[in-house]
Amino acid sequence: MSNIRTRFAPSPTGFMHIGNLRTALYAYLFAKKSKGQFILRIEDTDQERLVGDAVKAIYSTLKLANLQHDEGPDVGGPCGPYTQSERKDIYKKYANELLDTSHAYYCFCSKERLDSLVDETGNRRYDKHCRYLTREEIEQKLASGIPYVIRQSVPSEGVTAFSDLVYGEISIENRELHDNILLKSDGFPTYNFANVVDDHLMKITHVFRGMEYLSSTPNYNLLYEAFGWTIPLYVHLPHIMRDKRSKLSKRHGDANFEDFLEKGFLPEAILNYVALLGWNPKSEVEKFSLTELVDAFDVSGISKSSAVFDEVKLRWLNALYIKELPPQRFHSLAAPYYRAISTPVEVNLLSALIQTRISALSDIPDMVGFVDSFDGYSLEMFDSKDAKSSALLAKELLPDVIEALESLECWSNEALFGALERLAELRSIKKKQLLWIVRIAVTGRLSTPGGASEMCLLVGKELALERLRKSLSRLRAAQPVESE
RNA sequence: GGCCCAUUCGUCUAUCGGUUAGGACGUCAGAUUUUCAUUCUGAAAAGAGGAGUUCGACUCUCCUAUGGGCUACCA
Numbered sequence: 001m002s003n004i005r006t007r008f009a010p011s012p013t014g015f016m017h018i019g020n021l022r023t024a025l026y027a028y029l030f031a032k033k034s035k036g037q038f039i040l041r042i043e044d045t046d047q048e049r050l051v052g053d054a055v056k057a058i059y060s061t062l063k064l065a066n067l068q069h070d071e072g073p074d075v076g077g078p079c080g081p082y083t084q085s086e087r088k089d090i091y092k093k094y095a096n097e098l099l100d101t102s103h104a105y106y107c108f109c110s111k112e113r114l115d116s117l118v119d120e121t122g123n124r125r126y127d128k129h130c131r132y133l134t135r136e137e138i139e140q141k142l143a144s145g146i147p148y149v150i151r152q153s154v155p156s157e158g159v160t161a162f163s164d165l166v167y168g169e170i171s172i173e174n175r176e177l178h179d180n181i182l183l184k185s186d187g188f189p190t191y192n193f194a195n196v197v198d199d200h201l202m203k204i205t206h207v208f209r210g211m212e213y214l215s216s217t218p219n220y221n222l223l224y225e226a227f228g229w230t231i232p233l234y235v236h237l238p239h240i241m242r243d244k245r246s247k248l249s250k251r252h253g254d255a256n257f258e259d260f261l262e263k264g265f266l267p268e269a270i271l272n273y274v275a276l277l278g279w280n281p282k283s284e285v286e287k288f289s290l291t292e293l294v295d296a297f298d299v300s301g302i303s304k305s306s307a308v309f310d311e312v313k314l315r316w317l318n319a320l321y322i323k324e325l326p327p328q329r330f331h332s333l334a335a336p337y338y339r340a341i342s343t344p345v346e347v348n349l350l351s352a353l354i355q356t357r358i359s360a361l362s363d364i365p366d367m368v369g370f371v372d373s374f375d376g377y378s379l380e381m382f383d384s385k386d387a388k389s390s391a392l393l394a395k396e397l398l399p400d401v402i403e404a405l406e407s408l409e410c411w412s413n414e415a416l417f418g419a420l421e422r423l424a425e426l427r428s429i430k431k432k433q434l435l436w437i438v439r440i441a442v443t444g445r446l447s448t449p450g451g452a453s454e455m456c457l458l459v460g461k462e463l464a465l466e467r468l469r470k471s472l473s474r475l476r477a478a479q480p481v482e483s484e
Numbered sequence: 485g486g487c488c489c490a491u492u493c494g495u496c497u498a499u500c501g502g503u504u505a506g507g508a509c510g511u512c513a514g515a516u517u518u519u520c521a522u523u524c525u526g527a528a529a530a531g532a533g534g535a536g537u538u539c540g541a542c543u544c545u546c547c548u549a550u551g552g553g554c555u556a557c558c559a
Contacts, residue, residue: 121485435519451519
């Protein structure tokens, strides 16, 4: 194959679905791997389903994902226009050609007649009524202005087979095929026609698309043959599922790229994760940058069965990406989440602490919640089997802690830790016991973005001492509970 | 209903006739530690079912079951 060209052809009907993103990714990877072109085409032939900003969402997603197209409506190219609604004349011309060669025919059937064709299972199958109209009848109906569509004329015998790069040999009996509508009465083509014309005209060599097109591909091949065009290679992709039963759906609210960004996932992580859904790199490597993906990608690694989207694993990958962010970069990503905090804290320190401890940016509010809300935490938190500490021990030790920290000259992590370490030694207890207590007493949280000394450092001397005292008085006020 | 496709641990997957069926996420259990978290080690965890073909099937064939897709003047 001399010059590989792939395309991503979304229809602007809403947000960018995560499954679409993966299709775009694979098409991009495949093209780039062989130094070919990746083309963006907007399939806006259904005027009723168009959504206002959907095209914008497509551009922004591709940009954020760093999937740069070589040709497209916004960047132009030799095969434009790249928006189907601007190509009506082209489809018309090719439809006429099909009409001339009897591979297509005018159909004047009304909606009512079509509806009367439903069978006992509730399905409708066009009976090819207009296929047998005489030339005179056609001329007459055309002349009297009856609305019409143009339908593909499929042979009623034989089989149409093709070889998919993922699914292998697929063959379907022609009698199962429908006389699809190619051109709608509003003059717009259907997907069934436009994709063939455009893929040919845009010199697409490999068609990447969802496996829902597997059974209509024979129709398209018949069209290519009717035109005498070369049939592209097909790469049909398995679906990404929400669970075993249902596809990931826009309806569910969390299946599009924007939503994941909002949840605090990094584009690189999402892309990396999605690449692995339904494709295996034939190695144990799981973390890939975009360029590494280009290098590693191979259609032979694409699987045939659908894959369930697992946000838990995405979180794991995302955590990896977050950890390796330059500190300044992480801080600027995290900063918006700090706006809600009213207690003054050293945010740079906060960032440094949480960067290694979160899997998504949206974990931040939970993680830093203790900064503003402290009162009323459960004193049972002092009881830890693991740290061998208890509320009783806390009540006993806190006065000493307060005293030791009050007199601390230098409020640094080293000084704090040293002081607490000495105190533990003095009271001959394990430092882990003490540190557990101090950490809880200062934060009121079981899980914190750092250890005891770091938490003291973060909230500052004044607030740390205030909280230690508060915790102590709460412990003193509490009725001693009999050990159960 | 018809046609097409799929089916390995909970999830993503490896295996392309001969393996103790491997890895990753998650889970659980230990260990380590400048405290939380990390890290490390270990464990539990799978070939939908049934017939064939074969010396031998997760791998090939067929049937069944289950799931998905298509069956629109949607893509």
